[in-house]
Amino acid sequence: MAAWLSSELARRAARRIAGELRRRGPGPWFPSSSTVPVLGPTAGYHRGFCSVRRFAGDTAAATATAEDSDNEFAAGELQQVVDFPGGKLSFVGEMNFVPESQRERIKCYRVLDDDGGIIYSSRFQEVSKELALKMYSSMVTLQIMDTIFYEAQRQGRISFYLTSNGEEAINIASAAALSADDIVLPQYREPGVLLWRGFTLQEFANQLFGNKMDYGKGRQMPIHYGSNRLNYFTVSSPIATQLPQAVGAAYSLKMDKKDACAITYFGDGGTSEGDFHAALNFAAVTEAPVIFFCRNNGWAISTPTTEQFRSDGIVTRGQAYGIRSIRVDGNDTLAVYSAVHAAREMAITEGRPILIEAMTYRVGHHSTSDDSTKYRLADEIEHWRTARDPVSRYRKWVQGNSWWCDAEETELRNSVRQEILQAIQVAERIPKHGLAELFTDVYDQVPSNLREQQRSLLDTINKHPSDYPTDVPV
């Protein structure tokens, strides 16, 4: 009897499910009871966020009713209210599992099409010719800077480098939408923001060579730039540690009631770190004026986003923390500019965090220590490097406005190239710091134990000069 019942239930369930499919299209499936097998795939089919799937009890009657009913919101819902810590909730008599993903992925904000034309329906923040050209030439400068510094590493002149190839629009356009008072906490693939703010090519080169003129005094790896003057926090290698720090910086701005926000950048991989979760949570709870800017470039070294998370990217997570979020085409200069402009406005006037997910592609290898052809197709890289290049796409728009021409392009590229090569030569020749700077800045003043260590070191060098390089000042 029991066996018959359960197979009868199975048949009825199958009919019901088939009926549903015909009527409503695919959706996530839920087990109607432990005796009825779960049927149908769950992946690839999405219902709306508030979809209601009936939980059919394991009686035949219940199954029959479920089969016949048209109305999603059936009589099972009483629309009564219950209160718990956190507020009042309506309750329903049926189990409704929120689907693991929405039917459609969250749409991407875009202004320019691939040919550099404005998409007809798009609304965006207008830019003046001057601003547009400054953005363009900065993007070109960043592109060339990356190429030449990368080559310099390959030639053994610097020990390490990583490029922002493919993310020039993100770098420059986001920086352009900020004010000089906004505090930037970068991950490491945002030198363009520093470039925009006025860091010179020479200053970049000095940091890469760790020479005496480096503001970091030669203490950090290449690309770990920092400038207090330009409100760009010194890059620190561990992933996502800057996120809660950004909340702290924003909090400080809020306490001072400044007309400024904090912005922090991170990649798709960084969102897996615990600091991402807690920073977003904190920012929402403390109502801190911070922009969380995620560069979703598809790869965390060799880990593609499909192995990084199962959510619809990063933008969906914002709501989980109570944060307003947007997804933008990260290779679209005008879209990035507009989004950051709007986000900044909201962050400051409303005192709230904003999450921006910029979709893009990491054209270069992760760094000079990586060869990405080992884990992705060369064709794919080439496609993004050429057909989807944000710089040429934006150039088409700028030239379309008759604001730029080929002659100016050639001239710009040549002069930037010369300037960078010159900067490298100069930086290479500037001496490095002496050993005296090994022990300073650990604390505000050099304590006795470090002075002791310094004395001991000098003593050893003096006793065995042949064991130490002669060109390093003490």
Added chain:
Amino acid sequence: MAAASSLHVAAPAATPRVGSVAHKSASSAARSVRVARSGAVARSGGRLVACAAVATKADAPATDAASKSEGHEVLLFEALREGLMEEMEADPTVCVFGEDVGHYGGSYKVTKGLADKYGDLRVLDTPIAENSFTGMGVGAGMKGLRPVVEGMNMGFLLLAYNQISNNCGMLHYTSGGQFKIPLVIRGPGGVGRQLGAEHSQRLESYFQSIPGLQMVACSTPYNAKGLMKAAIRSENPVVLFEHVLLYNLKEKIPDEEYVCCLEEAEMVRPGEHVTILTYSRMRYHVMQAAKTLVNKGYDPEVIDIRSLKPFDLHTIGNSIKKTHRVLIVEECMRTGGIGASLRSAIIDNFWDYLDAPIMCLSSQDVPTPYAATLEDATVVQPAQIVAAVEQICQ
């Protein structure tokens, strides 16, 4: 060493000083503050009496208190609060982050009343994410605030280790001095009464290697307030270790303002036969053992090292040069604790003055058990201290 009357006191050249107590942000005017000198204790005029193991009141103030006024009695947690409140009053950039520090007043009531007085913005209740509110403190510090980050229990700050080591300790150095992080990280630690292994951590072991950090441990209401104030004023990140069992210690502290020196050790009981170096709760076990030792005819010199990083080798060295025998009594575990480092530093610097091997009494290398008898056996007890001194002084 007379007590200085001005804040800008010139430090004796030999005393190691990392940060300058005299440093002040531009916003506050110089105030007349006495900087407590541990050396002055011997000349305070009163004879120091040993304190009980977990004292409820001190028989005499542990430090120079040539007060012009009566002084007032406080419990240690109140002394911490007084120090914090005075600094918050004087400097609007001082703020507090931590779990339940606001309206709840902190799990040990150190921040009680502060949220009412200074508002939610300056006394911030954070969600449970130690790495994140410490990171938040780093970011705020880099931007010009002076956050005081409270770990509900120091053990939880293991979750903040990444931010503390990789950022807090490093960023001043790696930024070439551009960004400073004047953070204070504080909270209760140490072995309590049957709190279980996870709530009985001694983080000074783990943090002592981190370059860029300073560490101090308070042990009396007097030094708790003084160290709290000094830590807040320091431009460097300072970890202030409090002990769960010492919060209710009572002592009379001066009414007028004072600050302790972060890098200085405290002379608790001068003596001739052996130098006993200790800190935090173990100070009280040592003083209890000292009573027994005195009865047996020994004259131990007890120093509360207070500054765990860097060590006050000046005070310690002077003592060793006098007694030639050293016993270290600590609550850290035997392996890799403060005692291990201190022993090493003493050997490096004062080898020639030692007449006996340095003895170090530490906790057992076990997770702290819950059962009271087992817990007592993991930490150093006065009887062991007495036996050790007898052995050293043979």
